[in-house]
Amino acid sequence: MATARFPGKSADVDANWTALALGRPVCVNGTPWILYLLEECVENVWEYCSVVIGLVSMFCFLLSTLPQFYEAYRNGKVEEAMSFGFLFFLFSGDLTSFAGCYLTSQLPIQVVTVVFYIFTDLILISQFLYYKIKNSSSRKSPVLKWLCFMWCGAATLVLLALPKLIVDNTTSKSVEITGYICGYLASIFYLSSRFPQLYKNFQRQSTEGTSYLLFALAMMGNGTYGVSVIVVLPALKGSKQTFIIKHLAWLIGSLGVLILDFFVTAQFIMYRKNHSAKGSTLLSVPEVEPLLCEEVELSVL
Template structure:
């Protein structure tokens, strides 16, 4: 067994023994993954607060995140996981709720603003010859209602609620089934004693939830991968990534890459343990492709967004100049 000169430091820092450099790298990448996910959603919160809008986010993306994190949190509580794991899962749920609060809060504020503008009884136009011009604030409100394509995403009917509930139950079952996978394998190995004897009824009962958890884990992985699709679709529909934080997906990529490396580099990996982690490993690597698509959208729409902003500023300037009171000089 290779002994590291900094093994004592690693044990005091991470609370576990380190058996070789590969194990040390595995632990390092594991905690690096946690660091990335702890900071992933903070830049998006700041971006929403700065813009006073969360229109750049897909509502279904937030629903997928919340359902998965709720399942993770409840599985930690029910399986009596370490307090750190429970606190971490609770933190993720809180960040999801904050993003959802920002989404609905800013959307409702904009809707109320436009309603007030249209219901105001005073005259909001200025006649100039045979034409009528709208004041800039009403023009901005009209543009706001024109560009609120996220209304289609935010419509909450009974069918979408049932789908979200069903998805959350599947995610919960996946997390719950895999939360005790290691314990199930250990118990089965002890009971079997390494022999090829016929499985007892107890072993069959132990293998049933393990198999169910493995199947649900693949379903969970599919949901996590598909969660990027609504965001990609919304970006394509808007031809813009305005309102999205690039740091959010940068941290997500970093978290997935380091998580995959922590699994691959672990020296104690066996075929059984690798099969256990295969759904989550596939989920991490699968989302990397979709995140690359989102990065491509950032680059592709950056130039067009700059042109659109310039045109919008020119339009507002023109409307502002036309809506100024006319003054006539006497000759």
């Protein structure tokens, strides 16, 4: 089971549904809820574990951006904390991942999920631009707020309409080679997204304004995705080498980003100490200033 952010496992269910239409028994020993929800025939414990772990991975990715939404709203200085390069490459990765989903005929739930990722990327970029304009302008214009609401509303309509249009479009043929190329491009974009943020944190010597849960949940999602691919290997009936090659692009992306997020975690740990030290220094200043003032007054007298 591949997540929509890193698609790679094509659903070979056309023959099953054709057989079902002809009245032949299909997936007799499969798990009913997985067949109904994911259109995937799971007949052994290895495949079942792969699907469940894959769903956990997808759930982690779905939740990953929500803490950053709140942090940006609470802090109000997202343009100082987050790198626009991080958001741009993340958005580019989700777009190419969506193309890979579509061209390699991924499951409907994967297509819907990747569209949700694109939607959350647009919200993050909107927040970034909104606070950048707001904080750089001396006048608070209500037009900016309404433009932001209109943008989010338009993105919501696209979120609701696009998956149905894509899933219902059964006349188009998948171009798998192009889809796998998009998978490699998506992995490159995801890997590239971490470097601007790492540099931004290093430049500021701080991670204030960014939510660590954004990266923690992404680490959980990437880690569980890798496990979901590996755990199904014992149950494969075909070539394991071919299976790995088909998943290689998304494995490189997920495991590579997982490693880079360990460096982001190290920055959160190191710079939190710096932030605590600065806070204690600021707290000590009011106690020192009156004493200094009194010493100056006595010296004058």
